[in-house]
Amino acid sequence: MHTFLLVIHLVVSILLMVIILLQIGKAGSLGGIFGGGGGDQVFSTPSGSQLLRKTTVVLAVVFMVTAISLTAVTYGSKLKSVTNKMPSLPQAQQQPAQQPASPAPAAPK
Numbered sequence: 655m656h657t658f659l660l661v662i663h664l665v666v667s668i669l670l671m672v673i674i675l676l677q678i679g680k681a682g683s684l685g686g687i688f689g690g691g692g693g694d695q696v697f698s699t700p701s702g703s704q705l706l707r708k709t710t711v712v713l714a715v716v717f718m719v720t721a722i723s724l725t726a727v728t729y730g731s732k733l734k735s736v737t738n739k740m741p742s743l744p745q746a747q748q749q750p751a752q753q754p755a756s757p758a759p760a761a762p763k
Contacts, residue, residue, distance in 0.1 A: 656727050663720040670713040677706050 656724070659720055659724050659727060663717070663724060666713055666717050666720060670710070670717055673706060673710050673713060677703075677710070
């Protein structure tokens with residue numbers, strides 16, 4: 655199961671990189687690099703294919719699911735609470751209550 659999930663995870667990650675690199679950004683010209691020509695992008699339609707965007711979303715979801723599944727399969731029974739690793743604190747030893755200090759003798763007048 656671990657090997658199968660690992661192979662799927664690697665294939666999905668490579669496909670995800672390729673699909674993202676295939677998409678054309680909104681600022682396709684060099685002016686878009688430094689922020690020039692940004693005003694016309696507000697009302698323009700998004701570039702790129704609908705198929706590429708949907709494929710990116712599906713691959714991203716599969717990537718997240720396989721990552722969580724790999725963690726669960728690898729560390730399934732080994733996961734424990736952090737609080738179990740804390741050393742137990744010794745209970746405070748009860749000491750008898752101390753007598754208040756006797757008042758200082760009055761100074762002679």
